Amino acid sequence: MAEAVILSTVLKIGVALGNKAVQQANSQFQKFITQLTELQGRMGRIRSELRLMHGFLCRVDIRNLKNQNYGIWVQELRMLAHKIEDIVDEYLYLIGHKHDTGWGTYLKKGFKQPNVMLSLNRIAKEAEVNLAYLFQAKDRWVTVVDGGNSSDSSYIVERSQHLASISRSLVEEDLVGVDKSREKLEKMLAGDDLERCVIALHGMGGLGKTALAANVYKKERGKFECHAWVSISQTYSIKDVLKYLITELYKGRNSTPANMDHMDTKDLQDELKAFLDDKKYLIVLDDVWDPEAVNDLFRALVQNQKSSRVLVTTRIDGVAHHALQDRRITLEALSRDHSWELFCKMGFSRDTNHKCPIELEELAQEIVSKCKGIPLAIVAVGRLLFVRDKTREEFKRIHDQLEWELVNNPSMEHVRNILYLSYIYLPTHLKSCFLYCSLFPEDYLFRRKKLARLWTAEGFIEERGASTLEEVAEGYMKELLHRNMLQLVERNLFGRIKKFRMHDILRELAVDLCQNDCFGVAYEEEKCGGYLEKDGRRLVIHNLKKDIDQSISSLHQLRSITALDDSMPSFTLLPLLSEKTRYMTVLELAGLPIEKIPYAIGDLFNLRHLSLRNSKVKMVPESIEKLSNLLTLDLYNSDVHKLPRGIVKLKKIRHLFAQKIIDPSARVLLWSSGVSVSKGLGNLTNLQTLQALVAENESVRQLGELRQLRSLRLCNVKRLYCECLCNSLVQMQFLSFLDVIASDGNEVLWLNALPSKVQKLYLRGQLDKETFKALGQNLYELGLNLSQLIEDPLPSLSRLTNLAELYLNKAYCGKKLAFLKEWFPNLKTLQLKDLPHLDQLEIQEGSMATLERLFIVNLNSMTEVPPGIEFLVTLQYLCFYEITPGFLTLLRQCPRIGGMRRFWHTFRD
Secondary structure, eight states, rough: THHHHHHHHHHHHHHHHHHHHHHHHHHHOGGGHHHHHHHHHHHHHHHHHHHHHHHHHHBBBBBGGGOOOHHHHHHHHHHHHHHHHHHHHHHHHHSSSOOOHHHHHHHHHTOSSSSSHHHHHHHHHHHHHHHHHHHHHHHOOOOOOTTTTTTTTTTHHHHHHHHHHHHOOGGGGGOOOOHHHHHOOOOOHTTTSSSOOOEEEOTTTTSHHHHHHHHHHHHHGGGEEEEEEEEETTTHHHHHHHHHHHHHHTTOOOOOOOOGGGGHHHOOOOEEEHTTTOOEEEEEEEEEHHHHHHHHHHSOOOOSSOOOOOEEEEEEEHHTTTTTTEEEEEEEOOHHHHHHHHHHHHHGGGGGOOOOOOOGGHHHHHHHHTTTHHHHHHHHHHHHHHHHHHHHHHHHHHHTTTHHHHHHHHGGHHHHHHHHHHHHTSSHHHHHHHHHTSSOHHHHHHOOOOOOHHHHTTTTOOOOOOOOOOHHHHHHHHHHHHHTTSEEEEOTTTSSSSEEOHHHHHHHHHHHHHHHHSSSSSHHHHHHOOOOOOSEEEEEEEOSSSSSHBBBGGGGGGGOOOOTTTTTTTHHHHHHHHOTTTTOOOETTTOOOOOOOGGGGGGOOTTOOEEOOOOOOOOOOGGEEEEEEEOOOETTTTSBBBBGGGGGGGTTHHHHHOOEEEEEEEOOOEEOOOOOOOOOOGGGGTTTEEEHHHHHEEHHHHHOOOTTEEEEEEEEOOOGHHHHHHHTTTTTTTTEHHHHHSSSTTTTEEEOOTTTTOEEEEESHHHHHHHHHHHHHTOOOEEESSSOSSSSHHHHTTTTOOOOOOEEEEBSSSSEEEEOOSSSSSOEEEEEETTTTOOEEOTTTTSSTTOOEEEOOOTTTOOOTTTTTGGOOOEEEEEEEOOHHHHHHHHHHHHHHHHHSSSSEEEEE
């Protein structure tokens, strides 16, 4: 599985040989043009060899992981790829700096030769020779199983298909927790609809899709004139599938068509059409991976108005979408009770009525919980324990080493195969992204925006047309979710991915792949014995009690460090990393109590991501300007109030976070502060995120140059800046988030022009009424804070028909708010907070027809339950904060409120 490492090196060489890099090199090394040309030629040849090796590794069957010679060969190849990556990094460093600076720095690092280019050339020549030698050694010593020939099913596919045949033979009592899905499937097959109907059974590997489909197929097939079951592999041949279908459908009838072996695809399709034309048929397409497979077969499965049915089982969303929404059944993990029932059936004999001994029940429950409701894993673990001694010692041993058993025990090979298939069939560009996620702890909650920044910094994201790298990264996440490799937890207002996690069973297998591939290491002090010797380019620290140099060897090889333990020793961390990890690409050190960034940070020329979020850092050194490859600088909620002048030299930077939270409740105007960038801000033309900038005359004027901005937070905004600010904002055609904070309570924000694509808008401070005219129909979320409005804002805001969230905090000084009929048809969340004079809140029938969450906070003058609240039939969450006990009594007497399941309140102090 070394293809991820090889691909990373190939991509990096591609950068080194790009037009911009070549022009820089030719300009700075004119005196060494011969050596330079020779080095570039070597890198080109190495890149070609690595691309061929990458293609070879992608074809090789996964069972070669247990082939000792193959493992040694891959290890040598991986080590060489890392050396080549070092050469390319040195080369990129040299051409990215002025010749005299680059030379001097290079010599300081230990090179004795005065001709740096000659030294690099010699190392590259040695690498090229070693690469050729490895190619020859493979042919002499390594016998591999090559799964690249589509005419022969690979080992893992054969084993998985064997398991599928076992699944089809399961009796009904072996199926647990599928009653509702089975009933739904039976109804779909037996429906009165004459149209040919496509039904999809969908879910991640191991959930029992094939077993359920087979169980229902056996019971229902007799109701159809003809039927067939065919398994579709990733490397299916449409001709072979059509031949198999015809053979199955002709069983019990006349012999199959003559000369079928000589028919082409069209002839086979025509033969199948003619046979099915006047028949009610049932066809199961099991384990489909490619939407095109369904398209290919649908050309032969006729629409004949006979109530025919096609059942597709798949773990791919794109395949499931061939069925209409109401014809899709998504299998989920088993509940705790069903998991326990299935485990006991498999783990304990009929003689004991499948009962677990009481003294083992606690341990057994913990073992079952580790399977996370995956029937395949539960069955495998149950069968593993079935043949073991029923003692507490034996169960404790299995409990403690279950992860090892999953990866190494031959009896659990079928579990590995089913889940490994999902990895093998991933496109190459997704494999690194998937493995990266496994370095984080179990049940770790990933957030789309942060992970996109990390993947981009790691170099996993390839450019695609006009899309930004972040947009491409989001596409990668969607692909992994659609393949059920990641689990969606939450979407945002716009339906985009917000949070997700990795299934624990998949994670355990991916961790094993990471270690075999030296892709990365997850460090847990308890499991690593306090010291880590494993190789890896990436390190994610789950917990660490000692200084990092006492626990982790070979720091110099690391390219990426992520710290998740905010209590780990950190006093010497940054100085140490700056000195010993020259090629560092990612430093994600959020939450660590780091107080100082060393000047030597500027030597990390390859650094693309630096996060010191929630740290105690007070100052950023001038050397930061040397980090010419930096994409993300995250100083959110640190103690940095001023950035060095050289920050404007970081022309590649895409995300700059430097906001300091002063009042987490955000009840005061100056609830947060930002940093100032007085000169040169317009140079940062790649910026997509800027939070938070202190508004000044010059910076406000230059904001208009930042036309790639997607997210902007401004503080210290004065009335006299507003005209210039509006002129700058309308230049930002991609801006979707805008937060504007006035400099004090007396300043009036006058924003008469805003970007049309803004979806989230927060305005904090007094507002001129002209501002409401600038609000666009793309607004989904609006927050008005300390606006001191005299007139009711709702008539102006009601024209925003797409608004989904509205927050009015100290925004209105009037006594009455009325939500009229048909206003805010898409509003999901409404918060009314700190409106001291409001004593009447009217909700007419037909207003806020989709409201789900209503928060009413500290409305001192309100003494009665808002009339019309009973019209909010979609309301799910109702929260009254800072109320009196008497008002609570009135609330509970209201039927709509008293009967709500999710009703919260707090009392006023």
